Amino acid sequence: MRDTADKVDLSACRLCVIRNRGSGKQDDQADTIRAALQDRVAEFALRETSQGDQLGRLARQAVADGFDVIVAAGGDGTQSAVAGALAETDALMGVLPGGTFNYFARDLGVGETIEEGLETLLDARPRAVDVGRIGDLVFLNNVSLGAYPHILKTREGIYKRWGRSRMAAYWSVLVAMRRLRNPMRLTAIVEGRERRFTTALVFIARSAYQLEAFGLDGADAIRAGNLAVLIAKARKPLPLLRSALRLAFGFSAKDSDFDLIVTDSLTIETDRPRQLIAHDGEKTRMESPFHVQVRQGALRVLVPADGSNKTRDAQA
Structure with a gap:
């Protein structure tokens, strides 16, 4: 800034x-x-x-x-x-x-x-x-692939029934994780180098405040004009649920739960041609590959x- x-x-x-x-x-x-x-x-x-x-x-x-x-x-x-x-x-x-x-x-x-x-x-x-920008979409806090967009879908139903609150948001994590079955296979391309992952969640952060609230590394990198790309190591529902709960309540650490990539731009290719993308609490279905960058x-x-x-x- x-x-x-x-x-x-x-x-x-x-x-x-x-x-x-x-x-x-x-x-x-x-x-x-x-x-x-x-x-x-x-x-x-x-x-x-x-x-x-x-x-x-x-x-x-x-x-x-x-x-x-x-x-x-x-x-x-x-x-x-x-x-x-x-x-x-x-x-x-x-x-x-x-x-x-x-x-x-x-x-x-x-x-x-x-x-x-x-x-x-x-x-x-x-x-x-x-x-941040992914394709033609601007984002301020984060974009994500995998489990989180489905958490948002679940959250909408919980909000409609019980009203909006932070506790309802956390409860939606528990409910959505029960429905998670198949992880994604993806390739992250950074400065021409390819890295392959099998994961249930990719979280690309642009908010230093949010990362610090979650207890995750990467806030200083964001303040320096980069993206903090967090790729969950967990592939199955139960360990991912533990990671999601630790993240939601601020007890997470990248070394135990996530791989961290720091960059100002990257391309992500997924095994499915279309993915549901979450961006700042909204959802959009987009086509792979996904080009993500910082617009300084x-x-x-x-x-x-x-x-x-x-x-x-x-x-x-």
Whole structure:
């Protein structure tokens, strides 16, 4: 991440909030956002949707409409969808966390709540951040193949029945692992060198905060502009379940559970021509081979102007 010194004069900005009404606990916070921002900017717009696949379209339209600052209000999937539209444009991105984990917001230090995010927006400076890309998709935290996309499918059903919570997310790991049967065979190509693996899970991380929360190595490599590619050594459900539980509760270590590859780009070829890919909590079916890379400094995001970290301060 690279910082720029100039503080943003929000009063001179045209600002558009893209809000996902389906994120988090679905509290209606539109009035809070409008009250905090409407009279503090040159022009204010709030565009909402309950359909996640419409977020990117709304963000691209906001860019086309000439808004200076485009704010994503929602969880990590919302942040990723908006970032995909804003990456490598002149627009500034604001972050209002409203999901279950909010890894991107926590990584930036803008806080974990809508209120903390609004406080950041009102006294902010831009920071150029790296993003990941797999094919045409931008990701902020991670992409994964194998078990994790199926965990997400299971999680959706559990959320619908029991509501969103971190405990429900962890429970979905247990349920999904029971259904895991066949590991993947894949080839990872890094700088022309091929490495072959048989594994049930590939986890490609771009969030240093998330890796540290999971107790995994690779955070420093991410801060240096790389990907941390974690390939599970476990091939069968029971040992993979142990690894997943240790990871979920922060007790994992790469030496015992994962092979670690550090690189800024790689290609992954799988034994199946199409795979379900998880990216920042969303799912997309894509064709092998998968080309993954870091796009350095591709996204300009608003962070606290004084260099403070609201996430760290709140935990202190």
